[in-house]
Amino acid sequence: MYFKIALSNVKKSFKDYTIYFLTLTLSVCIFYSFNSIESQKAIIEIGKSDLELMDSVIKVIGLISLFVSFIQGSLILYANNFLIKKRKKEFGIYMSLGMGTKKISKILVLEAFFVGLLSLLSGLILGIIFSQGLSLLTSQLFDIPMNEYIFIISYSAILKTALYFSIIFILVIIFNTLIISRYKIIDMLNASRKNEAMKLKKPIIYIVTFIISIILIIIAYIYVIESGLDASNKLFIKSIILGIFGTFLLFFGLAGFALNLIKRNKNIYFKSLNMFILNQISNKVKTNFISMSVICLMLFLTIGMLSTGISFKNALEKDLKNNTPFDASARMNISEDDEIKSISESIHKLGYDFDNNEKYVEYTVYGSKSDIKKLFKDKIKEEDYKRLNKIETYGSSIITISDYNKIRNLDGKNKINLKKNEVLLISNSSKIVNIINDILKYNRELTINDINCTVKNSKIITDALYTSAMDINMFTLIINDSLLKSIELKDYTFSSIDINYSDESRKRSEEKYSKLFKSFLEGKGNSKYGFILGTTKDQAYLENKGMTTTILFVGIYLGIVFLISSMAVLSLQQLSEASDNIERYKSLKRIGATDSMINKTIFVQTMIHFTLPLGLAFVHSTVAIYVITEFIKMFGRPNIGVSSIATALIFLVIYLGYFYATYAGYKNMVKNSN
Template structure:
């Protein structure tokens, strides 16, 4: 009997369940898709390293899914609470007919079970389709080919999704039982008569708080731009605190401030039903300022991370072509305690031998007491410039060593007269200032002597293979340079056929990193990378970051849109009597629908608008960080983000608008 009543209730209230069902289906779809990554390996042509990377990614996604399940679980309970609240009168009628609270709880339990099973099945089916596209995306990220296309169904992801969402639905059932047990009959029967009173605060206080929120947010933007993406910087942490506080103050004051502002324009204020719309929105924002703050911050994270995630990956991978000119490179620091004159002598003590078909060079870098802040003093105006590289010492390479590097790269040699130098830098975010220096300055003072700058265009080549270019400011000097130089590093560059000696050099470097070789009476520590090591580690890191960013971004987007939708539908249920009053005083159906459209649109747009402003600043800061690796390009990722945002947001907006009209229409 209970199941029959529950089934009829679900069928009868299908429009009321639309947002709830839509949210559950999307949630299951995303959850299944990202947890099915491990199964996608079956259709890829991958090596052991790539297989391990995908397995590692799957483990990380699994851990992130625990956090995601908490978010989705909270969202489901929040959505369910709206449905219970909306049906108070119906449940009250059940009680007046003699049905006990336990029986009502059983009906709700059956309804939850029916909706849960339907949404779980629909979400899994949709997830299986979506995961096929995700597998193509995964293949592109790893630069691998598909053996042959297969429709992959992950039994592990199905089981995991069923267990996680089963637990969520179980919590909803417990929640429903608890809530129903606390309700009083009189409250249930009069629920539709009760509506939230529109409370208007002192306009002067609202104006002050609003202005304070703008000042707080402006200060947060200023601090984060100055600090950059440096979590260890106190200015960065302060910007986060001020950003959250400013957003909270903004929504606390927005309702009252908006009313005050619009009231100053009588033409707008008294046009059609604008008074009603404005006060409805102001009331809802005043009530939900905490959730509006969270929604705006979640949308900010979604827009920022989705817009810059792909750009970060592309910039980092693009920079690798410049920072890995050789098959392998190794570095040994030189000082008075060094036991070897150069890196070759050091590794030969370990019986390391070069094969005949390996091409390699050894060269030395030098430093002097010259500092960048002295050389570039006219080009470092801000504290950020000085902090960025002002205390760095200038590095020197002799022209003969530079030509050895060029020869190994297959490029032409260069000549210098005894009074000429070349200037090089591969530090992406400082290249412009150094380029300005060599364009404007014809000479440079080194160790008290003036030298001509022979190059008008900055040399941006990397001199050895590394994760990123470590060349901040290097001066290429004639071999006859008479300044006081101190050897600082001995560097080995090697070229070999792809993969031929990869294991040999990977083992050498890993032995030093693991501590197999320690500094003693005859060896010195070296560190190095092969090109393949750098590409593999880079791809692993960027792919993991990108997947987590996309996963959380979509979950945050769905959660934000769903909460806004549920709040508006809750508002519709609470405001039915107000709309009845509008009808009684002559408001037409067209005017009421227009009012609902305006109210819903503004409520959806307000947190998004502030999130977009936050994102403009956030994207700028992240782009400055990406500049360390290469020039960022967010065109494609921004388009994808915009498309995803518009699709999900517009879908929820339309469903909310239609649901709102339906609730008002039912109140006759």
């Protein structure tokens, strides 16, 4: 009997379950897709070459999935609470007919089982399809050909998805049982007549709050544009705090401000059912300003992550090309007490002799006690000095011109000659390059230990001296060999080496040096002959691709989850309002409002409710995208066109899906109440 009642309820209330079912299906789809990543062909191919990288990508996705399951669990409980609230009267009738709370709970358990099973199956089917597209994206990101494409289903991801969502539904069942046990028959039967009490404040409070919020948001925009994408900059931190605080204040003050503003225009306020619409929206925003602010910030993060993620990854990979001029590079810290003072000797002692098909140069990098600010002191403008003060420049490195020319020769570049007091400036750090280039436009003089020198290059040289996955050359001075004895150095130096392989020995050499460098990173290297820190070009690329792609996947994963969660909460809030305000719509009918007029008010309310947080999120993200784009320009000309179009399409599909489902559900609830 309970089975038939539960099944009948699900069929009868399918329209009410639309948002619930849609949210569950999309949540399962996204959860499965990203947890099936280990079965995707591209990741398998990576695993063949670097098992650790694949494991780290899968572990990060697994950890993020725990966070995502918490979000989705909270969302499902929120949606379930709405359904329970809406059906209070129905449960009250059951209880008045003699059905106990345990029997009602049993019906709810069966209903949750039917909806959950249907959502799980449909979500997994969509997820399997979506994961194939994700597999193609993964292959493209890792430059892996898909000539032998295979349709893959991840059974481990299916089990994990089923397990996570089973746990969520067990919590839903417990939640439903607790809620039903607390309700009294009188409360259930009169639920439709109870509306949420709304305490209205004086209009001036909302107006002042709204104006303050606009000022705070504008200041936040100014700060973030000035600081750029620099998390260490205090202005950047301030911009985030002011932006969040301003967003909350804006939604708090918006309803009262807009209502009082429109009230002054009698032609608009008293036209058709505008007065009813405006008061409904105003009360809703005042009640839910916190949730709308959180939704706005979530949508802002979603737009930012999806729009710029791929461009950001491409920019970092382009920068990597400049950072990896050699097939392998390594360095070893040496001091006066060390028996071995040469990295090539250390490599030889460790049993890794150089092949005849390998070319290498060995050079020394000295540490100078004069950092950039000391070098240019009293010779640059105050504004540029302040810019340097904002950056942790530490010291500067020094390489002699003879060693530098050896590096250039290995890289296939021409020799450079320096006069006695001439220097070259080199850096591949984006923080430093722009500032030094601005300084060199009006000043080419610097002082090293009271020795006046002239900078030979009109622009800082951005060539990398060393293969690395990151920008490790903050600032290096290339000086004449004869000048070295006159400079005060730090008590450490690095013996460094750059290596290029021939095509014949590439595979063998790569395996040899990868093994050597990994042994020290894993703490297995023989430190008796010094500690060697190095990387190969292939290792650098693999490390970079693993890191950037993981960040990109996490961004897409969280972005879509945030988008679904935001749309679902907005939908449920609107439907909850419809349930609370049924009597008001009946009153509109009694005073002569037609069905088309009522439907129009529902459409306008739904549209405004969905558009408010999305509109502000769009404004926030416009500024954020500008800042991110300016940052990416340091690595090359960014192209966010494709990712922006893709983001717009994802937004459009999910937004319109939830919007239509909400509008149809709202309209259906009002229609069936008459």
